[in-house]
Amino acid sequence: MSSLSNCEEEDFKILVATDIHLGFEEKNLIRADDSFNTFEEVLQLAVKHQVDFILLAGDLFHVNQPSVTSLERCISLLRTYCLGDRPINIEFVSDQAEIFKHSHHPIVNFEDQNLNVSIPVFSIHGNHDDPCGYREISCMDLLSSMGLINYFGKQTNLQDIKIVPILLKKGNNKIAIYGLSHIRDERLERLFKDRKVRMLRPKEDVDEWFNIFMCHQNRAKRPGTKHLPENVIPRYMELTIWGHEHESLIDPVLRDPCGYISQPGSTVATSMCEGESGTKYVGLLTIRTQGKKEFKIEPLELKTVRQMHFETIRLSECEEDVSNSKYTQEFLKQKIEDILSDLNFKRSGHHKQPKLPLIRLRIEYTSETQHFNGIQFGQQFQDRVANSSDMILLRTEKKSIEKKPRCIDDNALADIVDIEEVEKIEHIVDQYFKTASEDKQLELLSVNGMAEAVDWAVNKSCPDAINRVVKHQMKKVRNYVTKQEDLDEINISEYITSYHISHTQKSKEEVNKVRELLNSQAITQPAKHQTDSIDESNNSSVLSDDELNNSSTNISTRGRRGVGRRASRASTRGRRGRGQTTLNF
Structure with missing residues (x-):
């Protein structure tokens, strides 16, 4: 990233924001106005800095079917700050019919003769304001039909994603904006x-365009969820504006393999977590492509955001006496007093900044004598804290346990399981060891032998198959190694490796031996299993109610998720922009 030392008249000036969440907590008398006050500040900053347009990376609304009150307040703010006689100095050169094909009015709003736009707003949708219902319509479509925003990045075919960029010119500067709404x-x-x-690229002067990618996806890898890896973003994207993540990391950082990522974060705290407690920003993005591609993002601190403090307190680490509930509450009361005093000192001074802050103290205790009623405790601060009822979160302190290193490459296994074509368990095992790192490879068994053992464990109801095969193989290796006359501590690993290589080359023979082993042991044990099942069935009649409840197991089967319904596509026809630029793949 090159830092622009001075701004020129032809430079693009863009206000970048994301995750506005209009209507969040609108039924809460204390916090109902928070999202609207901050959105108004965002629009005021756009007017103050005389930006060419505003870019929103999703979640303008908190829900996809907002209340009439939320819609009215949003429309009123957009009319107040984005309509007017100020001239537009940018030129839209993309095919408008293609960019806005999902709209009944496929035209950029500042070229609509029925509107008088002073600051255009370009926005994708997020996971909160995404389309829904029979016709896949969202509140974003409503604002688009009114001509208040330019809604782009909506995909009507989720089987084959085609992203057509918005191409804008200002003098000799050119930018291409690739929008991908939430999927x-x-x-x-x-x-x-x-x-x-x-992603389509301009056919003319392809290297002269400054490429911006906007998305609204998970960026961080979290347990149980997928995310968008940074390395799938094309190399030619100079800047990625990442929505959905609420933590403000607006300063651009290098991504792998090239380009930069800016994460503006939300403008309002929607969850009581550490990532939401920091200062909120929007970005003033300046771009110049004439001669050399350069850009800079200036963080603009939001002054109307409600203050928030998040802290985790481990009572076991406190120097004060917190041995019982009374002492713990006295300690926390003084702690909150100190927090309130500190927050009051850090107030922005803006007349619309709420006076009552948000506080979340996550208390980790070790003894039940330290526990108390958090809601009752918070009542003494109900006139001083916005969320006094859920200010305190109590939970037992977890003892740190040193985790043993896993011998399974979870990432490699997850990638293979995600491939629908791989269905047989032996194929999964084979693919895993082909892609796993070197330190995760087998040292005794062959891959085919292990695959056969796993197949017996999964498909033939033989849970100890892998254990049997491993023990049998260890015995064979031990016999082979101990028979070597020149065996010592130095060459023992060499003999083990040579044994493994020789048996890997005889994979079919290895599989047959594993199969014979498991078959022979399976024949000698059916009578025992049958006896066990009879004994269990006889004893079940004398179990108590509690024992029956504990022994019952709910087995849930999960089918493969089908392909989602495709939305009907309305055939719309719009006029092409002036000086339209042809795109190619």
Whole structure:
């Protein structure tokens, strides 16, 4: 990233924001106005800095069917700050009919003769304000039909994603904006793997355009969720504006393999977590492409955001006496007093900044004598804290346990399981060891032998198959190694490796031996299993109610998720922009 030392008249000036969440907590008398006050400040900053347009990376609304009150307040703010006689100095050169094909009025709003736009707003949708219902319509479509925003990045075919950029010119400067509205992360990851995501590039002067990618996806890898890996973003994207993540990391950082990522974060705290407690920003993005591609992002601190403090307190680490509930509450009361005093000192001074802050103290205790009623405790601060009822979160302190290193490469296994074509368990095992790192490879068994053992464990109800095979193989290796006459501590590993290589080359023979082993042991044990099942059935009649409840198991089967319904596409016809630029793949 090159830092622009001075701004020129032809430089693009863009206000970048994301995750506005209009209507959040609108039924809460204390916090109802928070999101609207901050959105108004964002629009005021756009007017103050005389930006060419505003870029929103999703979640303008908190829900996809907002209340009439939320819609009215949003419309009123957009009319107040984005309509007017100020001239537009940018030129839209993309095919408008293609960019806005999902709209009944496929035209950029500042070229609509029925409107008088002073600051255009370009926005994708997020996971909160995404389309829904029979016709896949969202509140974003409503604002688009009114001409208040330019809604782009909506995909009508989720089997084959085609992203057509918005091409804008200002003097000799050119930018291409690729918008990808929110798509379920699991689906999007599969589409990228299958090469079903295509991004079109301008055919003319392809290297002269400054490329911006906007998305609204998980960026951080979290347990149980998918995310969009940074390395799938094309190399020619100079800047990625990442929505959905609420923590403000607006300063651009290098991504792998090249380009930069800016994460503006939300403008309002929607969850009581550490990532939301920091200062909120929007970005003033300046771009110049004439001669050399340069850009800079100036963080603009938001002054109307409600203050928030998040802290985790481990009572076991406190120097004060917190041995019982009374002492713990006295300690926390003084702690909150100190926090309130510190927050009051840090107030921005803006007349619309709420006076009552948000506080979340996560208390980790070790003894039940330290426990108390958090809601009752918070009542003494109900006139001083916005969320006094859920200010305190109590939970037992978890003892740190040193985790043993896993011998399974979880990432490699997850990638293989995600491939729908791989269904047989032996194929999964084979693919895993082909892609796993060197330190995760087998040292005694052959891959085919292990695959056969896993197949017996999974498909033939033989849970101890792998254990049997491993013990049998260890015995064979031990016999082979101990028979070597020159065996010592130095060459023992060499003999083990040579044994493994020789048996790997005889994979079919290895599989047959494993199969014979498991078959022979399976024949000698059916009578025992049958006896056990009879004994269990006889004893079940004398179990108590509690024992029956504990012994019952709910078995849930999970089928493969089908392909989502495709939305009907309305055939719309719009006029092409002036000086339209042709795109190609």
